[in-house]
Amino acid sequence: MFYLMPPSGTPISIKDIAKIIALRVGLEKLDEPFTRKLKRLTGSKHVWLLNSGRTALLVMLREVSRLARPEKNEVVIPSWTCYSVAASIVRAGLKIRLVDIDPMTMDYDYNKLRKIDFNHVLAVIASNLFGIVSDWSKLRAITKEESVFLIDDAAQALGTIVNGRAAGTLGDAGFYSLDRGKNLSTCAGGVLVTDNDDLGRYIEEAIESLPTPGIISEVVTVLKFFLHSMFLRPRCYWFPNMLPFLGLGETIYDDHFSVAKLGRLQQCAGGLLIDRLNMLNSQRSACALKIAEGVRPLGKFEIPGSQAATGTIYLRLPVLAADQAMRDRAVRFLRKGGFTAVTMYPAIIREIRGIEPQLASLKGDYPGGRQIVARLFTLPTHAYVRQNDIDIIIAILNEV
Numbered sequence: 001m002f003y004l005m006p007p008s009g010t011p012i013s014i015k016d017i018a019k020i021i022a023l024r025v026g027l028e029k030l031d032e033p034f035t036r037k038l039k040r041l042t043g044s045k046h047v048w049l050l051n052s053g054r055t056a057l058l059v060m061l062r063e064v065s066r067l068a069r070p071e072k073n074e075v076v077i078p079s080w081t082c083y084s085v086a087a088s089i090v091r092a093g094l095k096i097r098l099v100d101i102d103p104m105t106m107d108y109d110y111n112k113l114r115k116i117d118f119n120h121v122l123a124v125i126a127s128n129l130f131g132i133v134s135d136w137s138k139l140r141a142i143t144k145e146e147s148v149f150l151i152d153d154a155a156q157a158l159g160t161i162v163n164g165r166a167a168g169t170l171g172d173a174g175f176y177s178l179d180r181g182k183n184l185s186t187c188a189g190g191v192l193v194t195d196n197d198d199l200g201r202y203i204e205e206a207i208e209s210l211p212t213p214g215i216i217s218e219v220v221t222v223l224k225f226f227l228h229s230m231f232l233r234p235r236c237y238w239f240p241n242m243l244p245f246l247g248l249g250e251t252i253y254d255d256h257f258s259v260a261k262l263g264r265l266q267q268c269a270g271g272l273l274i275d276r277l278n279m280l281n282s283q284r285s286a287c288a289l290k291i292a293e294g295v296r297p298l299g300k301f302e303i304p305g306s307q308a309a310t311g312t313i314y315l316r317l318p319v320l321a322a323d324q325a326m327r328d329r330a331v332r333f334l335r336k337g338g339f340t341a342v343t344m345y346p347a348i349i350r351e352i353r354g355i356e357p358q359l360a361s362l363k364g365d366y367p368g369g370r371q372i373v374a375r376l377f378t379l380p381t382h383a384y385v386r387q388n389d390i391d392i393i394i395a396i397l398n399e400v
């Protein structure tokens with residue numbers, strides 16, 4: 001009972017928090033501001049810091065839509081993805097066009113994407129779920145003749161480099177999330193990137209008028225950092241996990257989220273913590289590889305994505321059971337053994353309550369998305385997972 005491995009997260013120490021406060025009050029200085037470090041990491045020309053990934057997507061969609069013809073009002077997303085993506089589209093006053101997802105790649109079913117009517121499509125969002133980079137050669141080939149913006153949602157893939165280019169920068173614009181449990185966390189936050197100067201000018205103007213969180217919000221963030229520092233450890237995580245009002249791991253659709261710039265304290269945190277991103281990401285991919293190597297020979301589960309051997313930075317390792325009963329058993333057994341295996345978004349986007357009026361089309365069944373909802377569970381790949389944990393996870397899964 002007193003050992004429970006959290007599903008994701010990045011350790012932060014009390015010393016780190018003290019340093020972040022010292023940076024914020026000017027007792028210490030960063031060697032380089034956070035935005036400049038992000039520019040270097042991503043190779044992006046323009047970088048903005050916001051209070052969440054969904055805000056970054058919202059701002060981007062509003063400005064992209066101003067540059068496009070008025071009849072372009074649909075945004076394509078996978079049938080199963082983070083609910084916040086749908087919320088940003090709705091908040092921007094645009095319609096959601098769903099295309100089914102392939103459970104084995106966690107990317108679009110490109111045969112289905114090829115068949116949609118692009119006449120009203122403003123943008124297509126690549127999702128890079130779990131850190132598995134979307135297939136840009138297919139995405140570009142299909143949209144080559146269409147006048148659509150390509151948006152690279154790298155909320156779960158900060159730090160991934162593909163053929164010399166950073167995930168998040170492979171489209172016309174992209175964004176990252178700095179929320180808890182992401183590759184780099186400032187408690188909450190988002191980063192918007194683009195190389196497009198015209199779009200950049202509009203975005204700059206839009207962001208200038210956004211509020212910056214005040215001192216109370218910064219104090220609350222410090223408290224959250226402390227709680228995070230204490231309770232992310234497997235020996236302590238059982239405690240917050242017992243408190244239902246914290247809603248840990250819950251997915252809620254909410255299109256009334258707050259829209260602001262990233263707070264100054266969080267900018268200091270980002271500027272400090274980004275220096276260890278590569279190390280943390282290497283640990284994640286090494287951990288995912290070890291788990292995958294142990295799970296595959298069991299012959300009971302499938303692991304989506306390009307083979308773990310190619311070094312995918314799995315933010316969590318997605319695993320597909322044969323069916324829902326087996327998945328639920330795996331989650332139960334793992335929990336008994338002290339591991340939180342989460343099932344992520346609980347329904348396909350089509351089934352979010354009240355979403356229907358926001359969909360460009362009510363047709364379509366989305367069997368790929370439904371399979372993921374029924375069969376998926378994820379395993380932790382973060383820095384608290386040790387070899388002993390991996391051995392136990394594999395032994396448990398062998399019993400399922």
Ligand SMILES: Cc1ncc(COP(=O)(O)O)c(C=O)c1O
Pocket residue numbers: 052053054055081082084085127129153155156176177178179189190
């Ligand atoms: C794929 C994806 N897109 C977008 C978002 C939204 O980011 P945020 O939670 O920072 O608003 C998330 C966050 O969980 C995500 O996983």
